[in-house]
Amino acid sequence: MAAETTIEVPHLGGIKAGYALSGEYDAAKPTCVLINSMCTTVSLYQDQFASKELTDAVNLLAIEPLGHGVTSCPTEHFTYWDTAIMALQVLDKLGIDKAFALGTSQGGWMVTRMALLAPDRILGLILLGTSMDYESADSRSKGCWDPKGLLTPFFKKWCSTTPTPDFLVDDVWCGMVGSLGFGTGATAEMMQFWTETLKSVYKGDEGRKKLKMALACLLERDGLLLRVRDVTCPVYWLQGTEDAPFGTTIPAEQIKLFTSSKEATLSFIEGGGHYLNATNPKEVGEALLKMVNKYK
Numbered sequence: 001m002a003a004e005t006t007i008e009v010p011h012l013g014g015i016k017a018g019y020a021l022s023g024e025y026d027a028a029k030p031t032c033v034l035i036n037s038m039c040t041t042v043s044l045y046q047d048q049f050a051s052k053e054l055t056d057a058v059n060l061l062a063i064e065p066l067g068h069g070v071t072s073c074p075t076e077h078f079t080y081w082d083t084a085i086m087a088l089q090v091l092d093k094l095g096i097d098k099a100f101a102l103g104t105s106q107g108g109w110m111v112t113r114m115a116l117l118a119p120d121r122i123l124g125l126i127l128l129g130t131s132m133d134y135e136s137a138d139s140r141s142k143g144c145w146d147p148k149g150l151l152t153p154f155f156k157k158w159c160s161t162t163p164t165p166d167f168l169v170d171d172v173w174c175g176m177v178g179s180l181g182f183g184t185g186a187t188a189e190m191m192q193f194w195t196e197t198l199k200s201v202y203k204g205d206e207g208r209k210k211l212k213m214a215l216a217c218l219l220e221r222d223g224l225l226l227r228v229r230d231v232t233c234p235v236y237w238l239q240g241t242e243d244a245p246f247g248t249t250i251p252a253e254q255i256k257l258f259t260s261s262k263e264a265t266l267s268f269i270e271g272g273g274h275y276l277n278a279t280n281p282k283e284v285g286e287a288l289l290k291m292v293n294k295y296k
Helices: 042-049 052-057 080-093 106-117 137-141 147-157 171-185 188-201 204-219 249-257 281-295
Strands: 005-009 015-021 031-035 059-063 099-104 122-128 235-240 264-269
Touching (some): 005 080, 015 042, 031 042, 042 281, 099 106, 099 281, 106 122, 147 204, 235 249, 264 281
Parallel strands (some): 031 099
């Protein structure tokens, strides 16, 4: 489900950011921010929160992006840069000066923006199942998906000039979120959980607007190919060989663009799906601990 705790930060006139911490914050341990994928919530990281090996070593701080979970703000319009600023302000409010950052799918785009905006605060990036480009013709020619063709009809359906108090996200969208993310590893129980979660978040007029803008952010996001050369922290990029949206060609090209990073590596996870932290939590946990132990 969605986060049970919110914290208010000043960006965009006052955002209430949904977040979850893995137990009481321990200033003696490093912190890792976790940013979830499209239309999921902090619950995407339940395997990481359940790992004693991880939580003994690191404070895990999952933050729900704008347009997701219980996170809300006064303005209907926002971008991925706004979520990155919001996440940095959450760190401020919690008294956390520096952190590692892990992002799944769209979360990878957001945490990379955090590293660009605050290079002195982000100690390292773990990128899971992502791309640093927008859905360009070049990326599509190399096996990446075409979300505009696939998803624009949903966006148009969610636009309305009058209030929609009875809105409820449909089963088709819920099914796509689960099937694209978890792939062949999706179970009936998982699909039911995420269908119920999406329907609890995206309902009524506020839920429709939140969902519409979350999708607009995805469809109109800016690429980072000319910017990632300025990321200075280490980058560990993990990509599943069964990643449906982004495949394996683009990551192999884009990891080479992190030319200023202390270390930039790409690991392919055999059989891994798009939401790697869920389909392959063991490998993700090992990568996170490796980075934290090396760079804390």
